[in-house]
Amino acid sequence: MRRRSLLLAALPAGLVTLAGCGDDDKSGSSRASASPSPSSSPPPKIVDGPLPAVTAGVKFGEKPTVAKGSGEPSKNLAVKTLIAGSGRPVAENEFIQANYLGQIWDTGKVFDNSYDRGSPLLMQLAQGTIIDGWRYALLGKKIGSRIEIAVPPAYGYGKAGQPQAGIKGTDTLVFVIDVVSSFNSGSSAKGKAVAQNDAALPKVAVNTDGKVPKVTVPKTDPPKKLVSEYVLEGDGPKLKPEQTVLCQFQGLVWESGKTFQQTYGTGRLSQFSIEQMQQTVKGLAQGLNGKKVGSRVLIVVPPELGYGDKPPSGGLIKKGSTLVFTVDILAAM
Incomplete structure (x- = not known):
């Protein structure tokens, strides 16, 4: 088990809240850290x-x-x-x-x-x-x-x-x-652009200005298996299952092309454990595992590795929805 630093006042609570997201959640429900507790001391000299x-x-x-x-x-x-x-x-x-x-x-x-x-x-x-x-x-x-x-x-x-x-x-x-x-809310992946030649997959913009990268979902049936491809390939270490990831991300529904959640433009970043994400959206966890820090990754998650026939209520995700994610992997610990 990874040893937690003694410096941290609280364990991060910034897990991506995919299970509770609503329509086009730009409110930043993917909080990057625990809610601050009141300081017991005034600012020091x-x-x-x-x-x-x-x-x-x-x-x-x-x-x-x-x-x-x-x-x-x-x-x-x-x-x-x-x-x-x-x-x-x-x-x-x-x-x-x-x-x-x-x-x-x-x-x-x-x-x-x-x-x-x-x-x-x-x-x-x-x-x-x-x-x-x-x-x-x-x-x-x-x-x-x-x-x-x-x-x-x-x-x-x-x-x-x-x-x-x-x-x-x-x-x-x-x-x-x-x-x-x-890293702040204007941070993006800075890797090398990778050719996107598969017409059956979404095309993702390669901007590195911290703004949401445009995703164009093809008007075709989604792939049946998990897809995880570099859009920008960084040169950092490869992610391991036990690590916590700091990232920018967006999630879309393949069938409608609509965004159900994102951090870009919200003023926040997202921090989550890959192991814990395995319990929520398996395909997202599996798609990130082994990818390099500093990269932008396209992940297409089939229903059985997403929410299957039990989607969040009241949102854009329906039974059998295929999910599309772009994730800028900023750092990991």
Whole structure:
């Protein structure tokens, strides 16, 4: 089972709500994260230090070694840019991918790091989804930056601490964070266009401006078997069944050509587990499995791998409907 990061304040609740969708759902029912919970602390004062030295692994992307804290840490949030990136600044509510190492100020004990796992953390910088120390420290930082921060308890785990990680309610936490990438509602797949030569399949636009790609469904009978084809082929790692996917997507009904749900243009992205999607729309899960991050994929789902004779009530999907999806795979964890 994939180990959940200690940084996340809540498990993502952004499962694609296909089972409950209505007609052309542009309201963004595919929420990208759990609803934010009220913050227990006002915004922190951000100061330059003190911060312990990074003694080894000083390059971006390298696992750092950090000295133990010296003296008393600040009661404020200490933030220092060790390496200034050249990408765009990160904004509130965006998703970011970041590698990090976290340790306790007093002891220098490392309690968590993503470098050893070989996979950056994917999370949303929003209230209630990540510890506040990260949320406030990373806003406005540029992609490609390495940031060191010292987080007092009020902006970490509070008085309760995090016993499973050996963190007490009085512990100040030190993090080194490499901001790898970020995604927002204007993000699209950026892969290489793949020829669409099969006249029996829908044609999908290859725009990469974050706007909904036009899908033209042919006036023919749908295929009887699952179809999963690249429209834009990315160069990222292949998706695995146990991963969570961050994406833009739209779903259409083959028979009518009408959209029943989408994220494009809603101001939100969608985040869902492939394994859990297997319990809802098997064809969508199977069609994404093994596809490369950074790709746009066309998936045609026959009824037996979709909703069959039990479609959602009151919507565009009917008994025996074939479903057409376009999915921009932005990131995975």
